Amino acid sequence: MDKIKIWFTSRNTLKNFAGLLLGALTGYLYYINIGCTSGTCAITSNPYMSVLWGAAMGYLVFDLFKLKNKKIASES
Numbered sequence: 001m002d003k004i005k006i007w008f009t010s011r012n013t014l015k016n017f018a019g020l021l022l023g024a025l026t027g028y029l030y031y032i033n034i035g036c037t038s039g040t041c042a043i044t045s046n047p048y049m050s051v052l053w054g055a056a057m058g059y060l061v062f063d064l065f066k067l068k069n070k071k072i073a074s075e076s
Helices: 003-008 011-033 047-063
Strands: none
Touching: 011 047
16 A cells, blocks of 8 residues: 555656646647537547547656656665
């Protein structure tokens, strides 16, 4: 259970989650502002697909960059 808690609170996991949320927001904004008006575009004609693809792309882009874990100085 401790390993799961450490994994969820690691800097890289939080960074990837932020990328997921930012990508989802960007996908939705893309759908609203640019989207496909004819309905023939597979991704941009549906808001759910735009959000899904945006979230996936945001996660993948943010996952490219790895953060180093902060080392805690032990007092001797």
